[in-house]
Amino acid sequence: xxxxxxxxxxxxxxxxxxxxxxxxxxxxxxxxxxxxxxxxxxxxxxxxxxxxxxxxxxxxxxxxxxxxxxxxxxxxxxxxxxxxxxxxxxxxxxxx
Amino acid sequence: xxxxxxxxxxxxxxxxxxxxxxxxxxxxxxxxxxxxxxxxxxxxxxxxxxxxxxxxxxxxxxxxxxxxxxxxxxxxxxxxxxxxxxxxxxxxxxxxxxxxxxxxxxxxxxxxxxxxxxxxxxxxxxxxxxxxxxxxxxxxxxxxxxxxxxxxxxxxxxxxxxxxxxxxxxxxxxxxxxxxxxxxxxxxxxxxxxxxxxxxxxxxxxxxxxxxxxxxxxxxxxxxxxxxxxxxxxxxxxxxxxxxxxxxxxxxxxxxxxxxxxxxxxxxxxxxxxxxxxxxxxxxxxxxxxxxxxxxxxxxxxxxxxxxxxxxxxxxxxxxxxxxxxxxxxxxxxxxxxxxxxxxxxxxxxxxxxxxxxxxxxxxxxxxxxxxxxxxxxxxxxxxxxxxxxxxxxxxxxxxxxxxxxxxxxxxxxxxxxxxxxxxxxxxxxxxxxxxxxxxxxxxxxxxxxxxxxxxxxxxxxxxxxxxxxxxxxxxxx
Numbered sequence: 358x359x360x361x362x363x364x365x366x367x368x369x370x371x372x373x374x375x376x377x378x379x380x381x382x383x384x385x386x387x388x389x390x391x392x393x394x395x396x397x398x399x400x401x402x403x404x405x406x407x408x409x410x411x412x413x414x415x416x417x418x419x420x421x422x423x424x425x426x427x428x429x430x431x432x433x434x435x436x437x438x439x440x441x442x443x444x445x446x447x448x449x450x451x452x453x
Numbered sequence: 454x455x456x457x458x459x460x461x462x463x464x465x466x467x468x469x470x471x472x473x474x475x476x477x478x479x480x481x482x483x484x485x486x487x488x489x490x491x492x493x494x495x496x497x498x499x500x501x502x503x504x505x506x507x508x509x510x511x512x513x514x515x516x517x518x519x520x521x522x523x524x525x526x527x528x529x530x531x532x533x534x535x536x537x538x539x540x541x542x543x544x545x546x547x548x549x550x551x552x553x554x555x556x557x558x559x560x561x562x563x564x565x566x567x568x569x570x571x572x573x574x575x576x577x578x579x580x581x582x583x584x585x586x587x588x589x590x591x592x593x594x595x596x597x598x599x600x601x602x603x604x605x606x607x608x609x610x611x612x613x614x615x616x617x618x619x620x621x622x623x624x625x626x627x628x629x630x631x632x633x634x635x636x637x638x639x640x641x642x643x644x645x646x647x648x649x650x651x652x653x654x655x656x657x658x659x660x661x662x663x664x665x666x667x668x669x670x671x672x673x674x675x676x677x678x679x680x681x682x683x684x685x686x687x688x689x690x691x692x693x694x695x696x697x698x699x700x701x702x703x704x705x706x707x708x709x710x711x712x713x714x715x716x717x718x719x720x721x722x723x724x725x726x727x728x729x730x731x732x733x734x735x736x737x738x739x740x741x742x743x744x745x746x747x748x749x750x751x752x753x754x755x756x757x758x759x760x761x762x763x764x765x766x767x768x769x770x771x772x773x774x775x776x777x778x779x780x781x782x783x784x785x786x787x788x789x790x791x792x793x794x795x796x797x798x799x800x801x802x803x804x805x806x807x808x809x810x811x812x813x814x815x816x817x818x819x820x821x822x823x824x825x826x827x828x829x830x831x832x833x834x835x836x837x838x839x840x841x842x843x844x845x846x847x848x849x850x851x852x853x854x855x856x857x858x859x860x861x862x863x864x865x866x867x868x869x870x871x872x873x874x875x876x877x878x879x880x881x882x883x884x885x886x887x888x889x890x891x892x893x894x895x896x897x898x899x900x901x902x903x904x905x906x907x908x909x910x911x912x913x914x915x916x917x918x919x920x921x922x923x924x925x926x927x928x929x930x931x
């Protein structure tokens with residue numbers, strides 16, 4: 358269903374570093390999940406609209422009105438590394 | 454070798470001018486202190502839910518209608534997955550196989566689709582170079598993250614860099630007239646990327662394309678595409694192949710450099726966004742969007758040509774430059790005695806020149822001149838109360854200092870000289886001051902008359918009508 362190479366590829370896209378053991382285990386788990394989902398293809402689904410959402414709701418909107426957010430200092434506490442000068446989220450440069 | 458033909462498509466991202474972001478209630482802003490308009494939703498905290506901004510849907514529907522698109526009966530959001538620090542959730546909420554609008558047309562270019570998505574945050578790179586390469590750390594400003602965007606994708610119907618610029622200008626004018634965006638290319642609320650490939654002229658197949666980014670003005674758009682067409686032409690004509698890549702345009706020297714590709718960048722693993730339900734535009738929603746459409750630039754140009762009898766280039770520049778067109782409409786509404794053509798000429802000619810001189814960009818409302826005073830000026834010149842050259846002085850004064858046209862005429866003493874004997878005396882003096890030219894005119898060389906007319910205008914400080922001066926000079930020398 359899914360091979361080690363595909364797992365490595367997806368892990369790389371998600372910037373995850375997996376050990377050999379983890380790769381093996383996840384390959385097995387993902388294959389199991391895909392096999393399970395694959396069962397749906399046993400059904401004749403001609404003319405059935407793909408389900409994009411399990412709740413039969415449409416057009417849930419909010420008015421275009423500003424809403425107060427939690428204090429900035431609190432939000433900035435989640436920053437991996439505060440930038441002393443300009444209050445921001447400092448990250449390693451993505452392409453350095 | 455068969456001639457090569459450029460095939461160009463454009464992708465335009467336009468930031469919507471809503472009050473708040475696409476999926477949360479944070480205010481939109483530009484230039485505010487970094488990270489001053491953020492909340493758990495646009496920071497991608499675990500467990501938060503996106504909530505669709507109704508006004509963004511309204512604007513997207515207006516754009517779809519204005520571009521003659523088919524509006525989707527059922528439109529859904531997808532997650533576009535990629536890993537980059539400007540995207541805190543690890544995915545961008547966008548649209549994939551059910552965009553809100555498809556299959557439209559603007560002018561002579563077909564529109565493939567228009568879809569809604571959220572903007573990424575803004576990365577600024579620390580260190581002296583200012584460029585991405587080599588700098589060790591970046592700071593993320595999430596104020597921009599989550600801004601509603603509509604991405605408009607054209608079909609590859611464009612055949613030259615100049616046509617690409619013209620179409621992008623028409624699109625900008627159309628979006629600006631809708632009021633759905635500031636459409637400011639420098640500030641990035643309108644971003645135009647180009648897809649460029651070459652193929653043998655007449656072929657139906659498409660060559661390998663490259664994507665051009667960072668062309669943040671219409672001039673750069675044209676120059677960037679022009680440079681890329683030439684680069685590909687040289688490659689192909691020397692037997693090499695064009696590589697599919699993304700190129701970054703450098704405005705300072707007009708060069709194009711490959712952007713180091715985000716690894717596997719095109720492997721986005723789209724899947725339906727489970728946190729959002731479908732958008733199903735109702736008949737009422739579509740009707741409201743249609744009703745909200747103003748006169749669109751293409752229609753406005755047509756009206757200028759047929760009803761106001763404006764020349765093609767003037768009609769286009771007024772219709773496709775929203776600020777200029779708005780100023781012209783206001784001047785027309787002032788009900789002066791001037792013809793629309795005369796007002797149009799003053800606005801697109803001398804007023805635009807004055808804006809350039811004062812470094813005010815393309816918005817005539819930033820000058821001191823009032824639309825009704827430009828109309829009054831046009832009427833004065835048409836009614837021969839002031840000469841054309843005096844008119845130019847009045848306009849310059851109005852643009853720089855404001856006030857009324859009549860007031861400037863008064864204070865500068867620019868009223869046309871109406872006393873015949875005074876005019877005659879000035880004509881005689883002009884002929885005397887240019888004896889050589891006078892002789893030439895006498896011997897049949899009418900071209901030389903320009904210098905005498907010029908002298909008369911100068912002596913009178915532009916207070917004689919040029920046509921009248923010419924007539925009188927010819928009478929004397931003919």
